[in-house]
Amino acid sequence: xxxxxxxxxxxxxxxxxxxxxxxxxxxxxxxxxxxxxxxxxxxxxxxxxxxxxxxxxxxxxxxxxxxxxxxxxxxxxxxxxxxxxxxxxxxxxxxxxxxxxxxxxxxxxxxxxxxxxxxxxxxxxxxxxxxxxxxxxxxxxxxxxxxxxxxxxxxxxxxxxxxxxxxxxxxxxxxxxxxxxxxxxxxxxxxxxxxxxxxxxxxxxxxxxxxxxxxxxxxxxxxxxxxxxxxxxxxxxxxxxxxxxxxxxxxxxxxxxxxxxxxxxxxxxxxxxxxxxxxxxxxxxxxxxxxxxxxxxxxxxxxxxxxxxxxxxxxxxxxxxxxxxxxxxxxxxxxxxxxxxxxxxxxxxxxxxxxxxxxxxxxxxxxxxxxxxxxxxxxxxxxxxxxxxxxxxxxxxxxxxxxxxxxxxxxxxxxxxxxxxxxxxxxxxxxxxxxxxxxxxxxxxxxxxxxxxxxxxxxxxxxxxxxxxxxxxxxxxxxxxxxxxxxxxxxxxxxxxxxxxxxxxxxxxxx
Numbered sequence: 015x016x017x018x019x020x021x022x023x024x025x026x027x028x029x030x031x032x033x034x035x036x037x038x039x040x041x042x043x044x045x046x047x048x049x050x051x052x053x054x055x056x057x058x059x060x061x062x063x064x065x066x067x068x069x070x071x072x073x074x075x076x077x078x079x080x081x082x083x084x085x086x087x088x089x090x091x092x093x094x095x096x097x098x099x100x101x102x103x104x105x106x107x108x109x110x111x112x113x114x115x116x117x118x119x120x121x122x123x124x125x126x127x128x129x130x131x132x133x134x135x136x137x138x139x140x141x142x143x144x145x146x147x148x149x150x151x152x153x154x155x156x157x158x159x160x161x162x163x164x165x166x167x168x169x170x171x172x173x174x175x176x177x178x179x180x181x182x183x184x185x186x187x188x189x190x191x192x193x194x195x196x197x198x199x200x201x202x203x204x205x206x207x208x209x210x211x212x213x214x215x216x217x218x219x220x221x222x223x224x225x226x227x228x229x230x231x232x233x234x235x236x237x238x239x240x241x242x243x244x245x246x247x248x249x250x251x252x253x254x255x256x257x258x259x260x261x262x263x264x265x266x267x268x269x270x271x272x273x274x275x276x277x278x279x280x281x282x283x284x285x286x287x288x289x290x291x292x293x294x295x296x297x298x299x300x301x302x303x304x305x306x307x308x309x310x311x312x313x314x315x316x317x318x319x320x321x322x323x324x325x326x327x328x329x330x331x332x333x334x335x336x337x338x339x340x341x342x343x344x345x346x347x348x349x350x351x352x353x354x355x356x357x358x359x360x361x362x363x364x365x366x367x368x369x370x371x372x373x374x375x376x377x378x379x380x381x382x383x384x385x386x387x388x389x390x391x392x393x394x395x396x397x398x399x400x401x402x403x404x405x406x407x408x409x410x411x412x413x414x415x416x417x418x419x420x421x422x423x424x425x426x427x428x429x430x431x432x433x434x435x436x437x438x439x440x441x442x443x444x445x446x447x448x449x450x451x452x453x454x455x456x457x458x459x460x461x462x463x464x465x466x467x468x469x470x471x472x473x474x475x476x477x478x479x480x481x482x483x484x485x486x487x488x489x490x491x492x493x494x495x496x497x498x499x500x501x502x503x504x505x506x507x508x509x510x511x512x513x514x515x516x517x518x519x520x521x522x523x524x525x
Contacts, residue, residue, distance in 0.1 A: 060420045062519035065433050066143055069508050069515055072431075072479030073129075073150040075445070076505055078117060078185065079107035079157075084149075089450035089475040093185035094192070097172045098160070101194040105172050108157030111262075112504040113443035115185045116173035119161060120250070120262045121310040123209040125505040126154040127278065128380070130216035131320075132513030135384050137220070139520040147512060148220060155217045155232060158210055162235055166242045170206050170250060171195040175261050182463030184448050189460065195257050203250025204268035207243030208275035209313070211236045215275070215282040233282055240275050243268075266305070266312040273299040274313035277320045292321065293332050302339055306346045306355060307366055308377045310506045315343050319381050319388075326392035337394075340385060344408065345398035347378065352399035361424045361489040364415055369499045372429060372484035373507040375415050380510035382412035383517045409521075416514055419481065424489045431503070432478035439472035440495040442502035446477040447495060467495055481507045 074087040078094040097117070098105030109125065111118045129151050137144050161169040177190045197203030214236035221229040251263040258264075273296060280288035300314055308315040321336040345353040347364070357365045366374040386405035389395060396403040414422075421428040421436070428434035431441060441447070448454075448463050453474070473495075480503035485491040491500060519525045 058518075058522035058524065059422065060417060060518075061524065062416075062515050062522060063524040065420055065430060066140075066512065066515040066519050066525075067146075068430060068432055068479035069481070069511050070143055070146045070150055070479065072477065072481075072503070072508050073109065073153070073505065075477045075480070076109045076111075077107075077153060078110055087478070089452065090445060091186045091451045093188060094172070097192055098169070098194060100192060101169065101196070103163070103169060103194070104160055105157070105169055105194065107153065107160065108172075109154060109505050110185060111506070113441070113446075113498065113502045114175070114178050115183070115188050115190070115444060116175045116178050116261075117157075117171065118175075118258070118262050119158075119168065119170035120206045120209060120258070120264070121504070121506050122154060123158060123206065123213040124310040124313075125509045126151060126158065126213035127209065127216045127274075128377070128506065128509035129154070129512060130213065130220050131384075132380065132510060132516065133220050134216065135387065136513045136516035136520070139525055140516050141525050143516070148224070151217050151220055152228075155214065158213060159231070159235060162210060162214075162239050165238065166246070167196055167198045168203065168207055168210060168239065168242075169194055169196045170203060170254070171257060174257065181460035182444055182448070182467045183458055183460055184445050184451070184463075186445075186451050187457050187459075193257075195254055197250050197253070199246050201250075201253035202246040202248035203253070204243045204247045205264040205271045206250045207239055208268065208271035211240035211243060211275040212271070212278040212313075214239065215278040218282050236279060236282065240279055243275060244272060262310065264311065266314075269299040270313040270317065273301060274317040274320075277317045280324070281320065289330065289332070296335075301336070304342070306343050307374060308381060309373050315340075315381065316377075318343060319385050322385070323388045326388050326394060341396045341398075343381075344385065344396045344403060347382075347411065348398055348401070348403060348407075351401045351403075357487070359485065359487055359489045361418065361485075362414060363418045363423065363485065363489065365487050368486060370483040370502065370504060370507065372419065372481055373504060375419060375484070376481065376507050376509075376511040376514065379412040379415045379514040382408040383514050386412075387517075409517075412514060413518060416511070416518060419484070419511075423485070425485070425491060427485075427491060429482050429484050429491075431480040431482070432476050438482050438491070438493050438501060440470070440493050440501065441473060441477060441480060441482055442495055442498045443473070443477055443480070446473040446475045446480075448474075450475050469495075477503065479508065481511060483507075 080092050108117050111121045174191045174193045214232045218229045218232035249264040249268050251258050276288050276291045318336050318339040321333050322340040324330040325333040346355040359365050364375050386408040389405040419429050421434045428437040483500045
């Protein structure tokens, strides 16, 4: 959506030309300097501010627990009000990860870390959306505090995913088993624990000024949880394999989360203990591995970018290598460079895998605008085998990816629900696809909902801001509700997009 009418832009162009001619023919340096330093916002094809508002609103549609009076996604109602009872602990609240009614702690923690990082880097530009973003973070951290209330124990999942997936029912009607699963000293989970520590630490930075008491609670808990993660090592999907796999198996191991968690604790505390931990353990935790996929499972790339900031901006010389590691990731994305590895669809979308590919598009776009920010502040560039990549180039790549997501693609389809004239109508999401409680107060039984799931009718409840899995490697998108790989939204897809959209909305004068 254009920010200014074409006529206004045209008159600006003609008046600008006149002013340049005046500069050329006169010696009025004052007039010329005034022209050179007056920056007009560029005209954007998309309304990034509208997309930003919706990307945050989406989280209200994923809420579990007792909804507040300020709830804006009004077709949702309270759900999961006895969660935790199976283990005599209060686990009410938090988020459903995607289109089902399970609360998976691993992706929820990553979502929280990325929402927090978005606010840390770009919250100062968010204006009216900052409060909504902080509310989205706090909805998660309030839950994570409950899940870590007992030392050396984390309650990492509520709901049996296999039983939940055998039903197609609204979260408000949920009657499947609300089993509770935990990691502890005997069944360790360094991956989920260190990610939870990262989430709490990152959020502590978000609330440091606005709620210092809450911030201190978060950082104290983050330190305790990280110590548990480090002391009792193991992947959570070893002990809990039957319940967390294949949904959120820790395929990449737990080393990346330990590095990532330590990086966030270093940022949040400035305690030299964590810097020392990174220096001693960085290599064994995979600091220089060549993996270039950043998402809920593998955090190596995010840790490299985050630690490079400490080197670039805080001059922490011992983290010098992380600038090189971060540069390697950037070079892997740039077509035509000696180290290019990334694949793109014919329409230009970064394509990592067929299952929920858009999560990697949003996470990569966030890392690009964030690393560009660090490089700009440090007056640095990236050298890809002799090809110089500027921060501006990184922002151009990120913008192209976000623009594709918002509708600049072969299908002219926005992959954000509720944004633009054409967007997915049949997303893989139980609450969105079934009649709301307001429209259909009677309970919809477990299997009764499958008639609707398999139908071609559009979802009656618009899950505004939801970003779906996206098109395939040939830019095709069938918009079928049963196609969870392409049609299911997730919290961890939206979380990094919040930061990227904030940057774009600001840079185009929309915020």
